[in-house]
Amino acid sequence: MKSGSKGKSTKLTMAQQADRHVLYEKSVQDTAGEYEFVSETFQQLRGRAAINIREDFCGTANMCCEWVRRGDDHTAIGVDIDPEVLAWGREHNVAELRPGAQMRLTLMQEDVCTVKTAPVDAVLAMNFSYQLFKTRDALGNYFRSARAALVDDGILFMDMFGGYEAFQELKEKRKCKGFKYVWDQASYNPVNGDLLCHIHFEFRDGSKIKQAFTYDWRLWTLPEIQELLYEAGYSKVSIYWEGIDDETGEGNGEYEPVTVGEADAGWICFIVAEK
Ligand SMILES: C[S@@+](CC[C@H](N)C(=O)[O-])C[C@H]1O[C@@H](n2cnc3c(N)ncnc32)[C@H](O)[C@@H]1O
Incomplete structure (x- = not known):
């Protein structure tokens, strides 16, 4: 050691x-x-x-x-x-x-x-x-x-x-080869249409890359x-x-x-x- x-x-x-x-x-x-x-x-x-x-x-x-x-x-x-x-x-x-x-x-x-x-x-x-x-x-x-x-x-x-889910705050996970892709609609403001989204990645050893990408959009x-x-x-x-x-x-x-x-x-x- x-x-x-x-x-x-x-x-x-x-x-x-x-x-x-x-x-x-x-x-x-x-x-x-x-x-x-x-x-x-x-x-x-x-x-x-x-x-x-x-x-x-x-x-x-x-x-x-x-x-x-x-x-x-x-x-x-x-x-x-x-x-x-x-x-x-x-x-x-x-x-x-x-x-x-x-x-x-x-x-x-x-x-x-x-x-x-x-x-x-x-x-x-x-x-x-x-x-x-x-x-x-x-x-x-x-x-x-x-x-x-x-x-x-x-x-x-x-x-x-x-689609109606685009206006919701939600997380969607999808399996990819060797990792999981997470689409995170973190916040939506119906007053001005602001939608804050992140992409996270998760791995089978439990480790994660949180907020690998962030998008500050209007929907x-x-x-x-x-x-x-x-x-x-x-x-x-x-x-x-x-x-x-x-x-x-x-x-x-x-x-x-x-x-x-x-x-x-x-x-x-x-x-x-x-x-
Ligand atoms: C969602 S990624 C798109 C990547 C790729 N086009 C695709 O199809 O996956 C958005 C990209 O836009 C770039 N970007 C943001 N504002 C920009 C601007 N005003 N002019 C040029 N590029 C910009 C960011 O640096 C980022 O790489």
């Missing part, structure tokens, strides 16, 4: 050994599914393939990497305000790409509302990140700046969650988002709703445009806003 260790085990817990960004990518992101949705929907709507994208709130740039991997002519610009998450993405995701693909990816540490980029076919703002804008002015301003970043027939893709509703997008100048806004697997009764991963959705406890949809 080393002197000074007083017999305490120096073995690290599973939480201490884990990397919160790895856990996030494994439990939250589905870049392959997102890629399929964006590329197929763009092709259907525009009759051509999307080649250049900008990923707003790109975090670890996982989606940008997926995009440039999927086509030799694909380019991606990732924008995030946080230097730590971008550095992690460069080291763990971008470094894994072939050199040719790395050349077609640009990461920018900027605010999505003020960043200036060359026009792209599609802007992606996934995992509900735009909900950090809490006023109509702030969110409308973001939608206008995303629109300005698009080519003439460009499209903004976002996702959204809702917007779909009608508000559609109105704001039209006010920001988009010509057509469509809501793509997930179909149901007849056997399991669960979502089947296929999204179709709808004008009527299900009043489920919890749903996730895509918002497609055409310039």
Whole structure:
């Protein structure tokens, strides 16, 4: 025993050994599914393939990497305000790409509302990140700046969650390989719509990473988002709703445009806003 260790085990817990960004990518992101949705929907709507994208709130740039991997002519610009998450993405995701693909990816540490980029076919703002804008002015301003970043027939893709459970203070746990993911809607204020959420991770040795990620959002509703997008100048806004697997009764991963959705406890949809 080393002197000074007083017999305490120096073995690290599973939480201490884990990397919160790895856990996030494994439990939250589905870049392959997102890629399929964006590329197929763009092709259907525009009759051509999307080649250049900008990923707003790109975090670890996982989606940008997926995009440039999927086509030799694909380019991606990732924008995030946080230097730590971008550095992690460069080291763990971008470094894994072939050199040719790395050349077609640009990461920018900027605010999505003020960043200036060359026009792209599609802007992606996934995992509900735009909900950090809490006023109509702030969110409308973001939608206008995303629109300005698009080519003439460009499209903004976002996702959204809702349903009556979205307005509740609750915790949901989901088993992932090697850990548990906990979604914690810690507080909701019905007066102004503020929703404070955390992601925690739990491990089988009892250790935890509490508040690995925190989101201070306003819980917007779909009608508000559609109105704001039209006010920001988009010509057509469509809501793509997930179909149901007849056997399991669960979502089947296929999204179709709808004008009527299900009043489920919890749903996730895509918002497609055409310039
Ligand atoms: C929920 S994460 C989204 C990660 C990723 N897009 C995904 O789909 O999982 C939100 C990200 O937005 C970034 N962010 C917050 N405010 C921003 C702003 N004004 N401009 C650019 N990035 C911002 C944060 O640093 C964080 O990495």
